[in-house]
Amino acid sequence: MSMPIIVIGAGVGGLTIAALLSTEGHKVRVLEKSSKLGGRTASVKFRNHILDNGFHIMPFYKKSAIFTVLKKLKIDSNLILAKVNDIAFYSTCGFHGYPKGILDLLRLSLLPFKSRVKLLRILFPLAFTSLEKTELWDDVPLTDITKNLDFDTNAFFESVCMLAFADTADHISLGEFTRT
Numbered sequence: 001m002s003m004p005i006i007v008i009g010a011g012v013g014g015l016t017i018a019a020l021l022s023t024e025g026h027k028v029r030v031l032e033k034s035s036k037l038g039g040r041t042a043s044v045k046f047r048n049h050i051l052d053n054g055f056h057i058m059p060f061y062k063k064s065a066i067f068t069v070l071k072k073l074k075i076d077s078n079l080i081l082a083k084v085n086d087i088a089f090y091s092t093c094g095f096h097g098y099p100k101g102i103l104d105l106l107r108l109s110l111l112p113f114k115s116r117v118k119l120l121r122i123l124f125p126l127a128f129t130s131l132e133k134t135e136l137w138d139d140v141p142l143t144d145i146t147k148n149l150d151f152d153t154n155a156f157f158e159s160v161c162m163l164a165f166a167d168t169a170d171h172i173s174l175g176e177f178t179r180t
């Protein structure tokens with residue numbers, strides 16, 4: 001028991017378990033291969049701006065696992081939440097505001113007008129789908145409904161998947177996409 005517990009990686013997972021173990025009195029050593037903490041949630045400061053690796057959403061954050069841990073560690077008051085209106089993201093087309101719904105997504109200059117009409121036909125029914133029904137689609141790949149679309153409309157789904165899931169559309173299920 002005198003040996004420290006070695007945690008490999010200082011992402012959210014590693015830091016969380018290390019902090020919890022150390023509050024329980026264990027000796028912990030965290031080994032991190034890069035020069036900064038945070039893993040995929042890392043951010044850098046640049047000319048008074050905070051540039052995130054990607055924006056992170058904590059829906060109903062007070063009920064989230066991470067908030068429970070922060071509270072247990074008594075550092076929940078350190079959590080700084082950004083207001084959605086202060087967030088922008090960058091694509092090859094320039095800076096965009098954070099999209100807050102379907103209409104905002106369609107307003108992004110990511111795709112030509114004619115593709116937006118096709119998209120509305122797909123997205124509106126999804127937006128009104130019940131939670132229970134989306135769960136039936138958890139094994140259906142999103143690409144089942146996007147594979148026959150034209151290049152631009154498909155590119156929209158790819159961009160939204162990258163934006164919201166940091167992954168490509170073939171790795172996202174239709175259920176997951178619809179809920180998001």
Ligand SMILES: Cc1cc2nc3c(=O)[nH]c(=O)nc-3n(C[C@H](O)[C@H](O)[C@H](O)COP(=O)(O)OP(=O)(O)OC[C@H]3O[C@@H](n4cnc5c(N)ncnc54)[C@H](O)[C@@H]3O)c2cc1C
Nearest residue numbers: 009010011012013014031032033039040041054056057166
């Ligand atoms: C753009 C983007 C947006 C996201 N948005 C959300 C969101 O909105 N909501 C949400 O809940 N999640 C989101 N996620 C997912 C979330 O960021 C990850 O699930 C979470 O950060 C994973 O944490 P982790 O500690 O498991 O792994 P990581 O963050 O990947 O940390 C692993 C750490 O281990 C280090 N490491 C790896 N190998 C070694 C080694 N051999 N030796 C030493 N160190 C090593 C790495 O350098 C890294 O620091 C998003 C992810 C991305 C990329």
